Amino acid sequence: MAEPGRRERLERRVRELEEELARERSGRAAPRARIETMSPEVTDTNPYSRLMALKRMGIVKDYEKIRTFTVAVVGVGGVGSVTAEMLTRCGIGKLLLFDYDKVELANMNRLFFQPHQAGLSKVQAAEHTLRNINPDVQFEVHNYNITTLDNFEHFMDRISKGALEEGKPVDLVLSCVDNFEARMAINTACNELGQTWMESGVSENAVSGHIQLIVPGGTACFACAPPLVVAANIDEKTLKREGVCAASLPTTMGVVAGILVQNVLKYLLDFGTVSYYLGYNAMQDFFPTMSMKPNPQCSDNNCRKQQENYKQKEAARPKQEVIDQEEEIVHEDNDWGIELVSETSEEELKAASGPMPELPEGITVAYTIPNKEENLITEETAAEAEESLEELMAKMRNM
């Protein structure tokens, strides 16, 4: 008598546990099948309705084209993870993710990763989350450091052949790394391959950042104008002393990922104005923009080659075509003719600046150290200035 009762209890317990496990798992598994064609239908169950609405709103001509593109994201940290999530939710065709780091609790002050993922590799944790979010996207993840010799070769191979159609290059490489060495590796690879890419960065004090579009031969590459700290030969490792870490904020990184992916969408889907450089100064809510010509004396041999190719292509094009092609490259749909102009004139800038180093054409310094003695406005010089103005007026009167 006792045996069957015990068996029944055990059988009931197995059923209960199996149900519980199924419930637990259903909460994590992707509850939708892959979707063959993006539909503009407005229903609660269509994950693409709000994106397809961009066509009806007159913003994007052909939103479905997003499914044909492949983007490589290098660095899946504070900016890269959110970048990958945004592209996944937008329904990008394929994502290649590169990172060699592990998720740590110390990353929890930025978006995307969750505490239970601590210890997993960033690319593995990201792929799991992103597949659940959108099973229509193809993922290819590489858990390695792109700067070592072997990995660099493999990285070059994958960005030149890893598109949706195997053997074709990716459409865009996004640099979301946090160090100079990795940026330089991406720059070297893209210069050699002629691969268009976008750079992103956040300052160590967490309150500024930027994004930048780099077209090999057409714009300055990362080696054309290296950051001052590197130009000054300061070893980057000395900046990362034990017990010292950079500050970071989910806000700044979210904004940088947002403006980066917005620039990607504008570039791939051909709408709005693609920014060459967009900065974010969080302290003052200031967003500087600029563009930079390549340095003919760039230390990267492939950059100089790409510059020659670019010039030859530009020269070979018939006049009308040049304009069309240029528009195609820069996506400058500027219907209202809005121009970004500096509020400071070149003369004012020169007067307030210190000695300028000799630089090749197209390169300018962000700032100089003003020579105080030269620029000090004493009462005497102010008086002189007044006098010469009056002299000028007098001359005009006598003209």
Place this chain on the structure above:
Amino acid sequence: MAEPGRRERLERRVRELEEELARERSGRAAPRARIETMSPEVTDTNPYSRLMALKRMGIVKDYEKIRTFTVAVVGVGGVGSVTAEMLTRCGIGKLLLFDYDKVELANMNRLFFQPHQAGLSKVQAAEHTLRNINPDVQFEVHNYNITTLDNFEHFMDRISKGALEEGKPVDLVLSCVDNFEARMAINTACNELGQTWMESGVSENAVSGHIQLIVPGGTACFACAPPLVVAANIDEKTLKREGVCAASLPTTMGVVAGILVQNVLKYLLDFGTVSYYLGYNAMQDFFPTMSMKPNPQCSDNNCRKQQENYKQKEAARPKQEVIDQEEEIVHEDNDWGIELVSETSEEELKAASGPMPELPEGITVAYTIPNKEENLITEETAAEAEESLEELMAKMRNM
């Protein structure tokens, strides 16, 4: 013999299932205990090290203060959910979340919610995710529409009494709703309570957005300058026809949430310049700023009362204190004296504008319909302008 074998198999199966369930659950539960004090220690397991580094970097004087603040987020959609996640990861003391909507697959083109949460209430799903991310934050969620009479009373009660210390008001209310009615309800509540709040919004075509700081009596409230569509008495429901939905992008919403929470951090932790209004035009990467005085003829009686209170307080303060207090309110730490100036002069604007309606002091129109005949520059008028310049020069020469 068969019975014990079966029992053993069942017992083994129960053990297996229990272990599997435990593994499944451990992957979702928060793997860290609550943290009593924020530490600046740089270890992989410290979720606050990168935030505490803001002190060492000279950005924030007292970062730990974040744990004393309570913020209410109204609307947990594309902007509100990311806003709540950023505040949670920053270690805010307490969050109050208000929403009455359910998660749908149609929300998956924006950050935060995941497909397996479809069908859950947004506040319930958000609370579950956010608690896992940071168990140090206190949550209070309300699954209702704040615009109905009963709920509005309850909403007023919670924002005036729901701080960490029960009975005290929240430090800030954030509006992340998507309709005029809900914004107006928040505006009414905050005007009555004298509660400072921030507004956010994203356009229906998904490519622009804004955030705004509203200090009752000190700045224009939402009723001081209602949107044109509402002023023109167009029923909002006619805009939401069946089969028509607004477009949305994770990029734009991520940027708006990022600049909103950045403004919240600057306001609460007293660093940088708090923006009164910051817009985001994604097509041109343009970020307009402005500030607006309250309308003395505002239709909201409580706004007019708050304006009187504000004026009296300003007048009652000793001169020096006024400056200090004003700085405290607006957080205008503008060390470099950066000023935002319009690139268009008032005269230029007037010349290019149509007839201006009569408006109370402090209110301006965003644009007017130019009177084409008056502004048409014919060859004749251009010639006249040239002539008068020459006349002027001639007069100067003859002076």
